[in-house]
Amino acid sequence: MSESITALGTDMRSYYGRPILKEPVWQPEIPWYLFTGGLAGASSLLGLAARATGNRPLAKAGLYISMAGDAVSPVLLVSDLGRPERFLNMFRVFKVTSPMSVGSWILSASGASKVLAETVSAAFGAPLSVYTATLLSDTAIPVWHEARRELPFVFGAGAAASAGAAAAAIVAPEDAGPARRLAVGGAAVGTVAMLAMEARLGMVGEPYHQGEAGIYNLAAKLCTVAGAALLATSAKRSRLAAIAGGGLLLAGEAALRWSVFKAGFQSARDPKYVVEPQRRRKGWGLTPA
Amino acid sequence: MSEFATLADITGEPDGWADTYGDETKPRLGFFTDTSICIGCKACEVACKEWNVIPEDGLVWTGESYDNTSTLGANSWRHVAFVEQRKPLHDGNHDGDTLRWLMSSDVCKHCTHAACLDVCPTGALFRTEFGTVVVQEDICNGCGYCVPACPFGVLDKRHLPRPGSDPAGVRPQEDGRVWKCTLCYDRLKGGHEPACAKACPTKSIQFGEVDELRARADERLAKLQQQGWNGAQLYGRDPDDGVGGFGAFFLLLDEPEVYGLPPDPLVTTKNLPEMWRTAAVAAGALVAGVLAAFAGGSR
Numbered sequence: 290m291s292e293s294i295t296a297l298g299t300d301m302r303s304y305y306g307r308p309i310l311k312e313p314v315w316q317p318e319i320p321w322y323l324f325t326g327g328l329a330g331a332s333s334l335l336g337l338a339a340r341a342t343g344n345r346p347l348a349k350a351g352l353y354i355s356m357a358g359d360a361v362s363p364v365l366l367v368s369d370l371g372r373p374e375r376f377l378n379m380f381r382v383f384k385v386t387s388p389m390s391v392g393s394w395i396l397s398a399s400g401a402s403k404v405l406a407e408t409v410s411a412a413f414g415a416p417l418s419v420y421t422a423t424l425l426s427d428t429a430i431p432v433w434h435e436a437r438r439e440l441p442f443v444f445g446a447g448a449a450a451s452a453g454a455a456a457a458a459i460v461a462p463e464d465a466g467p468a469r470r471l472a473v474g475g476a477a478v479g480t481v482a483m484l485a486m487e488a489r490l491g492m493v494g495e496p497y498h499q500g501e502a503g504i505y506n507l508a509a510k511l512c513t514v515a516g517a518a519l520l521a522t523s524a525k526r527s528r529l530a531a532i533a534g535g536g537l538l539l540a541g542e543a544a545l546r547w548s549v550f551k552a553g554f555q556s557a558r559d560p561k562y563v564v565e566p567q568r569r570r571k572g573w574g575l576t577p578a
Numbered sequence: 579m580s581e582f583a584t585l586a587d588i589t590g591e592p593d594g595w596a597d598t599y600g601d602e603t604k605p606r607l608g609f610f611t612d613t614s615i616c617i618g619c620k621a622c623e624v625a626c627k628e629w630n631v632i633p634e635d636g637l638v639w640t641g642e643s644y645d646n647t648s649t650l651g652a653n654s655w656r657h658v659a660f661v662e663q664r665k666p667l668h669d670g671n672h673d674g675d676t677l678r679w680l681m682s683s684d685v686c687k688h689c690t691h692a693a694c695l696d697v698c699p700t701g702a703l704f705r706t707e708f709g710t711v712v713v714q715e716d717i718c719n720g721c722g723y724c725v726p727a728c729p730f731g732v733l734d735k736r737h738l739p740r741p742g743s744d745p746a747g748v749r750p751q752e753d754g755r756v757w758k759c760t761l762c763y764d765r766l767k768g769g770h771e772p773a774c775a776k777a778c779p780t781k782s783i784q785f786g787e788v789d790e791l792r793a794r795a796d797e798r799l800a801k802l803q804q805q806g807w808n809g810a811q812l813y814g815r816d817p818d819d820g821v822g823g824f825g826a827f828f829l830l831l832d833e834p835e836v837y838g839l840p841p842d843p844l845v846t847t848k849n850l851p852e853m854w855r856t857a858a859v860a861a862g863a864l865v866a867g868v869l870a871a872f873a874g875g876s877r
Contacts, residue, residue: 304659304838305642307649311731314722334868342876371720371735371754378700378719385854386847389723390699415861423857427697427846428726434846437853441860449867464877471871478867557726564835567842 301575303560310429310557318369320550322362323421324543326396327448328455329358330417333399335452335471337411346464350456352407355414359400366396388424395420418448425553431493431563432556433549439486443479443545450475451542454516458535462525469520469531472538476517480510483545493562496555497548505548512541599707606709607766608825609775609783610791611683612798613837614807616782618644618681622656625777629762630655633738643679649838650684652736655759656774657684659837667831669806678808682830682837683783685774686711686732686759687814690822691845694724694733694758702756709788710761710825720754729821729843733758761826788825795829807831813839820844 303309313319336351367376379393399413422444426437433440453472457465483506487494496502519534556562568575596603626632635653640646643660650657661680692711695703702717703724713724713733724733736753743751762772770776775785784791795812802810809832814824820843834841 302833302836304661304836305640307838309731309835309838309840311651311725311728311734313726314735331864331868334865335871338868338872339876342872344876347876369721371722371752371756372718375700375717375719378702378717379721381717382699382701384696384699384701386696386850387699387723388850388853389697389721393699415864416857418864419857419860422860423850423853424723426853427850428723429693429729429844429846430726433726434849437849438856441853441857442863445860445864446867449864453871466875466877467871470874471868474867474871553726557731560835560838563840567840567844568835571842573841 301561301564303564307560308558309560309563312554312557313428313430314371315550316369318365320547321543322365322369323444323546323550324451325358325362325365326421327418327444327542327546328451329355329362329399330414330419331448331452331471331475332358332455333403333407333411333414333417335456335468337407337414339467340407342467344464344467346460347456347468350459350468351452354452354455354459355410356403359396359403359410362396363400366393388420388427392417392420392424415445419445425549428553429563430553430556431566432490432496432552435490435493435566436486439482439489440549442482443486443549446475446479446482447542447545448475450479450513450517451539454520454535454538454542456535457520457524458532458539462528462531465524465531469524472535473517473521476513476538476541479542479545480513483510493556493566494552495562496552500551500555502548502552502555505544505551509541509544509548512537512544514541516541596709598705602707604708604766606788606825607761607786608688608710608788608791608827609685609761609772609785610795610827610829611685612782612784612795612829613680613682614782614798614802614810614829614831615780616658616681616683617780618658618660618679619779620647620658621777621779622683622774622783623647623654623658625773626656626759627654629765629773630760632757633736635738650686650730650732650758651734652753652757653738655685655757658682659684661832661836663832666808669808678831680831680837682828683774683778684837684839685826686761687730687821687827688759688761688825689845690817690825691848692821693727693729693845693847696845696847696850697723697727699723706763706766708761708763708766710763710766712760712763713756713758715755715757718755720756722756724756727846729840729845759826791827795827798829802829809833820848 332355339347384390402409419441422440425433456468516538523530645660740753771785775783814827817823
């Protein structure tokens with residue numbers, strides 16, 4: 290028995306170091322969906338813009354990639370449910386207080402309208418690419434909730450980067466100019482937004498530099514920078530460089546979603562991320578007066 | 579701020595649920611758990627499990643005082659915490675009695691602004707006519723959103739085999755739904771008090787109308803403070819806190835985090851208007867980015 294029970298490595302008191310929050314119960318389907326949903330949404334936009342400007346090969350690539358994303362995403366989401374056979378319950382209500390409810394309608398509207406009209410579907414592309422950030426922020430997990438200002442930009446820019454990368458890897462280099470520019474621009478903005486998020490989070494953002502989230506974060510940054518560099522420098526002339534650069538950038542964006550996902554679990558696991566900011570918010574010290 | 583100007587606008591007026599029930603509205607019911615008279619008997623845990631037919635989820639020896647339940651979850655809707663401290667029970671008590679053993683029966687807080695209810699995409703979580711928060715087991719599809727949304731870590735998914743499935747099967751299907759305290763909704767409907775309060779031998783768990791419980795808690799706190807109890811404080815009694823006050827609140831003898839409770843819980847949807855606005859700006863930026871990629875030509 291000690292004077293007070295403290296969490297490891299701090300003076301903060303806790304209940305046997307046990308978590309205050311529950312870790313999410315989401316399975317690997319969810320980080321993959323964070324990736325495929327963003328890819329589908331931004332590819333929709335890329336395809337429509339390419340069609341409007343008369344670049345038919347790029348328009349076709351954007352459409353097919355977004356269709357693939359729209360087809361895979363619901364399968365991932367339904368598979369993650371504890372009761373997959375009840376997935377239709379997602380459409381019992383529409384609740385603006387639940388980003389998952391809003392997102393269920395966005396995703397189904399994006400997928401359903403693709404069959405009818407590409408233009409209508411593209412209207413849901415941008416919301417589809419960023420709402421998942423709102424979904425994660427709208428929880429009690431400190432590393433997600435406190436990132437609410439940056440996360441939509443991280444995910445939106447990441448979606449642009451992955452859509453551009455996928456199209457640049459598929460389309461012939463002479464037709465892929467806009468895709469390369471979108472990929473490189475998205476990667477640049479996304480990386481800056483991620484760094485800004487890590488800086489502003491301070492101690493709450495520690496998970497991004499520790500454990501699995503830290504490894505994914507490092508891998509994401511290395512792959513993203515390398516992929517974007519290849520696309521920016523050599524992909525205009527070499528098909529091989531376009532495929533390698535696009536592949537690296539896609540891997541980087543997938544790793545980024547995994548990093549954000551895993552960071553949430555690590556943030557929930559350690560009570561200090563709950564207690565320290567809340568006590569500070571109240572102007573209370575961490576140890577008994 | 580836009581149309582979602584206040585917390586009440588987005589999560590419902592604190593007492594707005596009452597309007598939706600019309601004539602069927604009942605006074606708001608809840609718990610006042612006075613931990614200063616808890617004796618750690620765990621009768622509440624047992625009564626809850628028995629009444630609500632909560633399955634057994636394994637026995638673990640934790641070595642953490644008398645606590646082998648450890649946390650609230652899908653299969654534990656009451657949890658008695660045990661804290662051993664080298665600290666006097668009363669201020670200024672220096673006659674060698676410097677040990678105290680704190681016990682506290684934790685439960686779902688039935689928040690005025692409940693994040694779990696707000697984020698639930700199916701409407702499985704709802705506000706009852708008694709002002710309590712309940713999961714409808716026939717609606718819940720196990721999406722799991724409420725689990726990380728709860729600022730107290732109360733809700734969890736049940737991973738035990740689902741009713742009717744063969745546990746010896748090749749791959750028994752798990753229940754997969756989310757479970758938590760219902761404040762014994764079925765007993766309330768029948769005019770009975772919840773099982774835990776009924777079983778509590780010391781009246782540490784007091785059940786009743788929230789307004790009346792708050793008044794009772796204020797009196798009790800004043801008495802304990804007058805007697806010089808160390809660290810006595812009410813937790814969740816204040817209707818102006820980050821969740822609009824708890825329907826089930828507590829009298830604690832130390833800071834909340836000592837019992838594994840968040841010191842200043844906040845309903846996450848309080849910041850949702852800001853989050854939706856940020857998402858809209860980011861979505862606009864994405865469209866602008868795509869257009870910019872074509873600014874240098876369509877090839």
